[in-house]
Amino acid sequence: MNFCSHCGSDQLQLQVPHGDTHPRLTCTSCQQVHYHNPSIICGCIIERDDEIALCLRAIEPQKNTWTVAAGFMENGESTEAAAQRETLEETGMQVGILDLYSVFNVIHMHQVYVIYRAQFVAQTQPMGLESSAVQWFKADQVPWHLLAYPAIKTMLKRHASERQSGRFNLYLGDADSGRTTPIG
Ligand SMILES: [Zn+2]
Numbered sequence: 001m002n003f004c005s006h007c008g009s010d011q012l013q014l015q016v017p018h019g020d021t022h023p024r025l026t027c028t029s030c031q032q033v034h035y036h037n038p039s040i041i042c043g044c045i046i047e048r049d050d051e052i053a054l055c056l057r058a059i060e061p062q063k064n065t066w067t068v069a070a071g072f073m074e075n076g077e078s079t080e081a082a083a084q085r086e087t088l089e090e091t092g093m094q095v096g097i098l099d100l101y102s103v104f105n106v107i108h109m110h111q112v113y114v115i116y117r118a119q120f121v122a123q124t125q126p127m128g129l130e131s132s133a134v135q136w137f138k139a140d141q142v143p144w145h146l147l148a149y150p151a152i153k154t155m156l157k158r159h160a161s162e163r164q165s166g167r168f169n170l171y172l173g174d175a176d177s178g179r180t181t182p183i184g
Pocket of ligand 1: 004005006007008009027028029030031032
């Protein structure tokens with residue numbers, strides 16, 4: 001940010017506001033404090049029979065790798081609504097939320113992922129521009145070496161094995177380490 005979005009001044013400085021704990025970008029002209037907090041990314045592991053649907057990313061970052069349908073939560077929506085909207089936008093699929101499945105922090109990216117298991121309902125529109133392909137995979141067909149991020153791979157491996165047993169767990173933690181607790 002180079003200009004204050006409140007008054008348009010370029011007099012921005014990092015300061016710890018009175019009573020605050022962190023340095024904030026503060027406009028010394030109008031005193032507006034510009035907070036930057038982590039982004040929430042919501043998405044779905046889409047299930048149908050013994051398959052899951054993954055998206056091949058058409059855009060950077062991680063172009064041409066496979067991942068779950070997910071994207072930034074918007075103001076005015078719930079995490080579940082965001083996960084369903086992102087799934088619809090990227091895959092064209094309407095889904096029903098089954099359960100919360102994984103909440104993990106990507107601290108260096110200032111992101112929190114909130115991923116649900118979701119049941120495929122219907123293909124209601126074409127896939128979106130962020131995907132160059134959307135494809136159904138059985139567990140042994142998933143392109144494990146071409147997934148977008150290690151955390152996505154870890155999550156989908158766990159999902160594949162838990163799906164075989166029929167007993168799902170909720171993951172809470174960071175991208176590379178955390179704990180699981182049984183759901184239900
Ligand atoms: Zn200002």
